[in-house]
Amino acid sequence: MKCSIAGVGILALIAVQPPAEAAPTVSNLLTGNDLYATCSEMGGIGKGMVNFGMCYGYISGAIDTYASVRSESGLDPCFAPGVTTKQLVDMVVAYLRDNPAERHSPANYSVAKAVKSLFVKCPAQ
Numbered sequence: 001m002k003c004s005i006a007g008v009g010i011l012a013l014i015a016v017q018p019p020a021e022a023a024p025t026v027s028n029l030l031t032g033n034d035l036y037a038t039c040s041e042m043g044g045i046g047k048g049m050v051n052f053g054m055c056y057g058y059i060s061g062a063i064d065t066y067a068s069v070r071s072e073s074g075l076d077p078c079f080a081p082g083v084t085t086k087q088l089v090d091m092v093v094a095y096l097r098d099n100p101a102e103r104h105s106p107a108n109y110s111v112a113k114a115v116k117s118l119f120v121k122c123p124a125q
Contacts, residue, residue: 032103036096062111078122
C-alpha cells in the first residue's frame with residue numbers, strides 16, 4: 001500500500017509541475033535594433049558608459065565567436081593588420097545604420113556581415 005501511495009504522490013507532483021521552458025528561439029536573441037539602440041547611446045556618465053561597455057563587449061564577443069567558427073570551418077580567422085576594436089565597432093554601427101531593413105535579424109548576424117570583409121589569409125607561422 002505504501003508503494004501505491006508514493007506512486008500517486010509522485011504522479012501528483014509531476015502533474016502540477018510547470019511546463020519546461022521552451023528552448024530559446026531567434027526571437028529571444030538580441031536583435032540588430034537592440035544593438036543599434038545601445039551603440040547609438042554611448043558616451044557620457046551613467047547610462048552612456050554602460051551602453052559603451054555593452055556595445056563594445058557584445059561586438060567583440062560576436063567577432064571572437066565568428067572568428068572561431070571560421071577557424072573551425074577551415075577559413076582564415078585573421079584580420080587585416082592594424083584593425084582596431086574601435087574600427088570594428090564603427091563598421092558594425094555604420095552597417096546597422098545603413099541597413100535598417102535587416103535590423104530585426106539577430107545582432108550577431110549583422111556583426112558578421114559588417115566585418116567579414118576584414119578577414120584575410122593568416123600569415124604563415
